[in-house]
Amino acid sequence: MRAMVLDGPGQPLRLAELPCPVPQAGQLLLAVQACGVCRTDLHLRDGELPDAVWPLVPGHEIVARVAGLGPGVRGWRQGQRVGVPWLGWTCGHCRFCTSGRENLCVQACFTGYQLPGGYAEYTLADARYCLPLPEAPAPEHLAPLLCAGLIGYRALRMAGDAGRLGIYGFGAAAHLITRPGDGASQAFALSLGACWAGGSDAPPPEPLDAALIFAPAGALVPLALRHLDKGGCVVCAGIHMSDIPGFPYAWLWGERSIRSVAHLTRADGQAFFEAIRQAPPRTEVQVFPLEQANEALEQLRRGAFQGAAVLRVAGDEAAWTAE
Numbered sequence: 001m002r003a004m005v006l007d008g009p010g011q012p013l014r015l016a017e018l019p020c021p022v023p024q025a026g027q028l029l030l031a032v033q034a035c036g037v038c039r040t041d042l043h044l045r046d047g048e049l050p051d052a053v054w055p056l057v058p059g060h061e062i063v064a065r066v067a068g069l070g071p072g073v074r075g076w077r078q079g080q081r082v083g084v085p086w087l088g089w090t091c092g093h094c095r096f097c098t099s100g101r102e103n104l105c106v107q108a109c110f111t112g113y114q115l116p117g118g119y120a121e122y123t124l125a126d127a128r129y130c131l132p133l134p135e136a137p138a139p140e141h142l143a144p145l146l147c148a149g150l151i152g153y154r155a156l157r158m159a160g161d162a163g164r165l166g167i168y169g170f171g172a173a174a175h176l177i178t179r180p181g182d183g184a185s186q187a188f189a190l191s192l193g194a195c196w197a198g199g200s201d202a203p204p205p206e207p208l209d210a211a212l213i214f215a216p217a218g219a220l221v222p223l224a225l226r227h228l229d230k231g232g233c234v235v236c237a238g239i240h241m242s243d244i245p246g247f248p249y250a251w252l253w254g255e256r257s258i259r260s261v262a263h264l265t266r267a268d269g270q271a272f273f274e275a276i277r278q279a280p281p282r283t284e285v286q287v288f289p290l291e292q293a294n295e296a297l298e299q300l301r302r303g304a305f306q307g308a309a310v311l312r313v314a315g316d317e318a319a320w321t322a323e
């Protein structure tokens, strides 16, 4: 099979011919159809993530078809559409796993990092961490939902039943970054249903019940806090953020809170993909062939496109749909 391999930090991805993997006990063999390109992949390639197991195949927004079942796997069938997110394995018995917070597991392993990823024609995944996906939309439109979409969903759940919700940073998770003077991004936000859009320096028309921050700029935290009503919450959804500047305690007073969101639990994933069967979200994607993964990462770094980058892995879709 063809795969894009990262040999070590700071190196470009290399196109390689690898033997097709064989599913072990509890694993699914997956024929990858599309895989999203996440900013985390860029951090991984730049050597900014510890504990990577080199060489590795990145990619944790995988849309695939089941191509084989390892011994003991139940509940999946050949040809079924499946998604593989970032959370690839947890211990099941630590204090986080046993309290509904497996996303914080002390021994968690992640897809395309310590576990095989989706920048390849085939990959393996622990069947217990795979998500059943709807048959629509197309693989390239589903892929960004496996990371950016899920984080957006968990961040939204953390906001509780906020009636007035503000989104800061409109990238892959919320769909692109709004900066002061960034009229195109603001127009895009409005086209997707926002009732107001403006630069982060402009106050929203009403105080907010919750603010979701997707941009990696710590300066947005006190700014969003100032836009909150009493009892409101600032939810930071990014993995990386620059330092948060100091601010007066009065801005936090009134039971306002600040919290972060760390990727997802399986329950989030199942609830999210169940919810989108009724109302599929629109995803704006820039599609690249598998071999152009380096180009996709560079364009992501430069912010050269709107929405999310996705690698389309050429496969025989007809073979699956004819089934």
Ligand SMILES: [Zn+2]
Residues within 6 Å of the ligand: 038, 039, 040, 060, 086, 147, 148
């Ligand atoms: Zn990601």
Ligand SMILES: [Zn+2]
Residues within 6 Å of the ligand: 090, 091, 092, 093, 094, 095, 096, 097, 102, 104, 105, 106, 107, 108
């Ligand atoms: Zn655990």
